[in-house]
Amino acid sequence: MANSRFSIGIDLGTTNCALAYIDSLKESEFAEILSLPQIVQPGVYEERKLLPSFLYLPQKGEFQNGALNLPWREEKLFAVGEFAKTHGALVPTHLVSSAKSWLCHTAVNRRDKILPWKASTDSNKVSPLEASTLYLKHLVDSWNAKFESTDIELKLEKQDVVLTVPASFDADARDFTMEAAKEAGFKKVSLLEEPQAAFYSWLLANKDNWRDQVQEGDVILVIDVGGGTSDFTLIAAESDQGNLFLNRLAVGEHILLGGDNMDLALAYELSRQLGTTNIKLDLAQMVALSHACRTAKEKLLADKELRSWPMTILGRGSKMISGTIKCELERSILEKVLLEGFFPLCDKDAQPTLQTGYGFQEIGLPYAADAAITKHLAHFLVKHHKAIEQKSSKRKDIKTTSGVNVILFNGGVFKSPLLRQRILDNLETWSKSPIKMLTHQDLDLSVAIGAASFGIAKRGKGIRIKGGAPRTYYIGIESSAPAIPGFPRPIKALCVVPFGMEEGTESDIPGHEFGLIIGQKVAFRFLSSSTRKNDTLGTILDEWDDEVHEISPLQLTLESPEKNASMVPVYLHSKISDIGTLELWCIGKNSKQKWKLEFNVRENNTNP
Amino acid sequence: MEPMLYAFYIVLGIAFMKMVILLALCKGNFSNLTHAITAFFSVLVRGKTPTTEIKTSISKEDSKVNADLIWPLYLLQREARLIDFLLEDISSAPDDLVGAGVREVHAKCRKYLLEKLTLQPIISKEEGSKVSIEEGFNPNKIMLTGFLEGLPPYNGILKHQGWDVLSSQIPEVTESFRKNPVLVQAELEIPQK
Numbered sequence: 001m002a003n004s005r006f007s008i009g010i011d012l013g014t015t016n017c018a019l020a021y022i023d024s025l026k027e028s029e030f031a032e033i034l035s036l037p038q039i040v041q042p043g044v045y046e047e048r049k050l051l052p053s054f055l056y057l058p059q060k061g062e063f064q065n066g067a068l069n070l071p072w073r074e075e076k077l078f079a080v081g082e083f084a085k086t087h088g089a090l091v092p093t094h095l096v097s098s099a100k101s102w103l104c105h106t107a108v109n110r111r112d113k114i115l116p117w118k119a120s121t122d123s124n125k126v127s128p129l130e131a132s133t134l135y136l137k138h139l140v141d142s143w144n145a146k147f148e149s150t151d152i153e154l155k156l157e158k159q160d161v162v163l164t165v166p167a168s169f170d171a172d173a174r175d176f177t178m179e180a181a182k183e184a185g186f187k188k189v190s191l192l193e194e195p196q197a198a199f200y201s202w203l204l205a206n207k208d209n210w211r212d213q214v215q216e217g218d219v220i221l222v223i224d225v226g227g228g229t230s231d232f233t234l235i236a237a238e239s240d241q242g243n244l245f246l247n248r249l250a251v252g253e254h255i256l257l258g259g260d261n262m263d264l265a266l267a268y269e270l271s272r273q274l275g276t277t278n279i280k281l282d283l284a285q286m287v288a289l290s291h292a293c294r295t296a297k298e299k300l301l302a303d304k305e306l307r308s309w310p311m312t313i314l315g316r317g318s319k320m321i322s323g324t325i326k327c328e329l330e331r332s333i334l335e336k337v338l339l340e341g342f343f344p345l346c347d348k349d350a351q352p353t354l355q356t357g358y359g360f361q362e363i364g365l366p367y368a369a370d371a372a373i374t375k376h377l378a379h380f381l382v383k384h385h386k387a388i389e390q391k392s393s394k395r396k397d398i399k400t401t402s403g404v405n406v407i408l409f410n411g412g413v414f415k416s417p418l419l420r421q422r423i424l425d426n427l428e429t430w431s432k433s434p435i436k437m438l439t440h441q442d443l444d445l446s447v448a449i450g451a452a453s454f455g456i457a458k459r460g461k462g463i464r465i466k467g468g469a470p471r472t473y474y475i476g477i478e479s480s481a482p483a484i485p486g487f488p489r490p491i492k493a494l495c496v497v498p499f500g501m502e503e504g505t506e507s508d509i510p511g512h513e514f515g516l517i518i519g520q521k522v523a524f525r526f527l528s529s530s531t532r533k534n535d536t537l538g539t540i541l542d543e544w545d546d547e548v549h550e551i552s553p554l555q556l557t558l559e560s561p562e563k564n565a566s567m568v569p570v571y572l573h574s575k576i577s578d579i580g581t582l583e584l585w586c587i588g589k590n591s592k593q594k595w596k597l598e599f600n601v602r603e604n605n606t607n608p
Numbered sequence: 609m610e611p612m613l614y615a616f617y618i619v620l621g622i623a624f625m626k627m628v629i630l631l632a633l634c635k636g637n638f639s640n641l642t643h644a645i646t647a648f649f650s651v652l653v654r655g656k657t658p659t660t661e662i663k664t665s666i667s668k669e670d671s672k673v674n675a676d677l678i679w680p681l682y683l684l685q686r687e688a689r690l691i692d693f694l695l696e697d698i699s700s701a702p703d704d705l706v707g708a709g710v711r712e713v714h715a716k717c718r719k720y721l722l723e724k725l726t727l728q729p730i731i732s733k734e735e736g737s738k739v740s741i742e743e744g745f746n747p748n749k750i751m752l753t754g755f756l757e758g759l760p761p762y763n764g765i766l767k768h769q770g771w772d773v774l775s776s777q778i779p780e781v782t783e784s785f786r787k788n789p790v791l792v793q794a795e796l797e798i799p800q801k
Contacts, residue, residue: 040779042782044782064784066783282797284797314712317795318792321696321709
């Protein structure tokens, strides 16, 4: 397929979306950001660089007819973006937020209309998949409103699009993201992991001299703490006959913990203090307080000399001044909640605990129980220490010890030098040698920019990070042990996709033949591991500890050419598509008929 | 007469008088009276007032007010609660609350104005410096004060550098606002069931 004029990068974030694009007709490659029109108050829309990933589903008659219209569409019955976010904070029963976290939540059916989670059953609801589709559709419409009138060929459907997903997204969450993209009207789309996208953005900004900044044997940690999630990735700089290349070593687990939790935690701590002086805050005041906390947090983090920052919560109603509540965020509180709660100094073998810490728990989403990001980081590095050591042994500079030696920060949280320093302090204590920091410009937009840049790199015009499958995947095979009541039959795990299997490759799984019954739905258990990197195709595990996890089951409905049920001998075939999704096929041994295994969304909460 | 009995007669007398007045006032419409009596006994027995539903009927007719004039005020209220601040009687509010409130309202108004308007000083010089105004100046943009005599050029001290608006991003008045311009929306919070 011919390359399109634009390479478009889309960051479909948990709290914000952004769209960046690179025009291949322009001399130098630089990314531009698409302005996104969105409702900011009833009847008024404005253009913003970020589209908050919030959806507001109004009650009938709540707004004047047409108040949520956008230039490209009338009779809108919902709002996406800024107004949804600000107004929705005051009306939580009509607000859909964190749709992306629901999209990778295996305990719910992601096609079920379950959002807003807080709404009563009879109200207007959407599924996590539909919400994600609406955000993407908004981006499509914004693009087309700008470009379509110039030339029909410039429609978004005809451009190459790279959509980012968290590195921690499972194969099924990636599939759902693709499904949402197709629903929204994307035609030429591929996936990229967010931390990699952040790294591509750095590469774009340093394309003339990045080789001077990264050497063979470097192990680069990309740490991305966004509004709602934290994501870790390790990239190794390797050399092949003198040519430097980049290899994605490992990705972390999905951690629902981000900047918004920090503001909320501060707000709760302050409201608790206000509570001791008999001041009770209502919902709107809590929202105002957490906004005030964000500002205060940023001021205190930016200036070490400040001991506290005053905050004002205006009174509600017409008695604004006399109802005003004054309080202060003191540095000691900030440090207690933020530095000790979220970024404590810890040992390199620290484990995140399962008790509730300072983060907030909302029923429904599996928020991280331990708010200590540094402990999650320590845990991640320990899990992958073998791979890290192996790669860093190639380092020529023998003064530095093995371990991570380069870091790239991403996400709005790390605008604060104090928090960056906190991570560096931890890492340097753990590895006992200095860490080099790579810097890049815009921590909010870098993922979208990097995705657009990756789109160009894919055309062979720049360095690509070797990635492949971020996990090893297994199919569960029930062993033929006799059934014991009350105990599930033990399963064995057959490796169907090895770690690092490259995009655009496929392979038969050797040595295994199954008898498949035709004419009914068959389910497969499906497992993955982010740490078992040496299992090859066809490897069978009889037992494993917590390094292998079960994910959504796969299912298959067999279309039989014959009317009667019969058993077909099949073998398995796996494929990683060019766009980065995983496909598993059953292929008839004699008939050469093929059946694709699909992710089965659970119909009930079997794994809460 | 026993003092207790005396007091009883007085209370009974007052109650009777009240009854007469109430009956006269309600002009045969007993529903309000019933409501008042129910409320009275409800408070007496259960110690709380029954919830009263206030049904409001809000006019849906188009307004005659020029919406264009109200719109900027409405926007600054939405963004920064400027109207709440200006309409509140703050004469007896403590200084620290006024200070805190003003800072908040001011910061938001300022942010909004700087975001929506591209401003430029009309005379880009330090206030307090000497400035000469040539003939043919624009009196819309420059105001002359002090001992004004004779013809230009006028030499004077710059007291205010002025602000020119180069461009405005203030949104257009919406269709529904044009029909029903309001200064501040009423707000009703629905409690959790």
